[in-house]
Amino acid sequence: MLVFWKERLVLLAMPKTGTTAIEGALAPRASMVLRDPPILKHAPVYRYRRFLQPFFEQAGGQQMETLAVVREPVEWLGSWYRYRGRDDLVGHPNSTRGISFDDFVTEFMKGKPAEFAAVGSQAKFLLTPEGQIGVDHLFRYEAQDRLIGFLESRLGMAITLPRLNVSPSVTLSLSSGVAAKLRQKCAAEFDVWQAGQV
16 A cells, blocks of 8 residues: 555555556655555555544545556456466465366355455455445556556656566466356456446
8 A cells, every 4th residue: 555645645555456566666755655464555445444544634634535456357366366376385275276267266256265266356345335436546457558647647757667566477268157157246346347447
């Protein structure tokens, strides 16, 4: 999470949406960088609103605007799948080594998925308890130029993103049956992605 105090902007860091690269580029410019623990670094909307928003309001008497990035759900799951298939996780319960992408996505859809597919939810990260998008500015991962343009304008600086925390390259394919089930069972994931600016 990055806080830009003078610009009244907070970037909520959804995992696997390129926010590590944004942090790499903008951390020196930020007023506050929350890197650890992960519960703070990747605080979702509900946690931000419950704990950090009131703190910021009391500290400065100002309302901060929030920004997040959302990724197309199959691509987001693919990034998690590739990331958890790396060599240093082999033998760990989180490892996807030896598991097909279909099986990974099928496990993700369960109420209580196995550890290797327990990757959270973009919808739960972004939505308020009332089911509304809980950030002021939501950009699609796939529209990097729009996101960068917004940040450059807001922060008054040129931004070049480094490539950080990149998942290993693996060709993925999702069967049509599993893809259809994902769209039906996890419709909220696609709805929040559709809400992002393109």
